Amino acid sequence: MKKDKKIAIIGCGNLGISIVNGLLGTEGFDGSRLTVTKRHPESLFYLRSQGITVLADNKEAAKDADFVILGVKPYNVVSILKEISPVLKKEKQVVISVATGITLQRIREQLEPGTAVFRAMPNIAADIKESITCICGENCSPKTEEEVRAIFSSIGIALTIEEHLMEAATVLGACGIAYVLRFMRAMTQGGIQIGFDAKTANTIVNQTVKGAAELIIKKGLHPEAAIDKVTTPKGCTIVGLNEMEHHGFSAAMVRGVLASYEEIEK
Known part of the structure; x- marks a missing residue:
């Protein structure tokens, strides 16, 4: 992944923090490339010492990010997408959901046609960088897919699979x-x-x-x-x-x- 690529993690809970820690532990990764959000962000303020931007405003976090990771609960994915979609640019940004059971089609329905979208399913071993993360995507180039894999390879091993196998x-x-x-x-x-x-x-x-x-x-x-x-x-x-x-x-x-x-x- 290019060193100027920016990543936003919307709804940065336990899994989001694991991704943050994994990325920070990747050689050459600069924390200034990361923005994280939480409804009450005070618990994330300690990340600012690493150069990470901490916000409560999801739209502000998403508008300039190359990769927007949705770390929210499944029942919040659609509402968050509706919130941030006005500031997303399909030519530039990639949307990644780590929510169980939310299909690529449901994600696409809230975004401009042609936007690159992914689903990713890590596990709790992300905390120690030993997760197995399965990913699938649409409207993406091989280069974009490789960049998404690189994000999740920072917390373990990442595999690309077909979407019909995501629940499995x-x-x-x-x-x-x-x-x-x-x-x-x-x-x-x-x-x-x-x-x-x-x-x-x-x-x-x-x-x-x-x-x-x-x-x-x-x-x-x-x-x-x-x-x-x-x-x-x-x-x-x-x-x-x-x-x-x-x-x-x-x-x-x-x-x-x-x-x-x-x-x-x-």
Whole structure:
């Protein structure tokens, strides 16, 4: 992304702050390129020391920005778009929504025809720059798409997908963190039952899950191939795995993913 490109984050809540922190941590990024808004902006004033402009006026923030990120709740997206659309210039500005379930069509309806629009779905790991963010867009050039990807690459990994998969991406990438955390909590409870104190069990589980993920990522292994490496004949690992499967572990996980997807599709 060019160093003169300006970014406005409208409704800068927790996710917005994660994006701000990610961008500030990007080599060569100048905070003066950022403007953030909030209805009551006092809680964001500390960002001014980084050169960031903090406002309560959404139109003022949007009018000169190259990229306008809507960090508001889904039910506020349309009203915010109506508010800022009079100051947007379709030839210059790109509008990005991070709201769940708001389609590109609904965004386009509030803007001048031809305006470049995107949806992006990060997850809460953006706080530590480990998000997976799925994006899709319309009326954009490959260069613009790459610039949008660069914004979200500052908080983790960004993938471009087709819009019809955005709800599925929400389930797998955003809801998915909760599934993994619930698994980790259950594993910690098991560790306590077999003798560890809660803190030690939690430390072991945290590093085990982190190590498993890094192993798959860095070695490029299929999970089953990695499992085969630790399931020795008549060993304790295969006994535990089989017991979990007898109680529907994998089936329950798949059913949970499908249930979340069905809910988000309503």
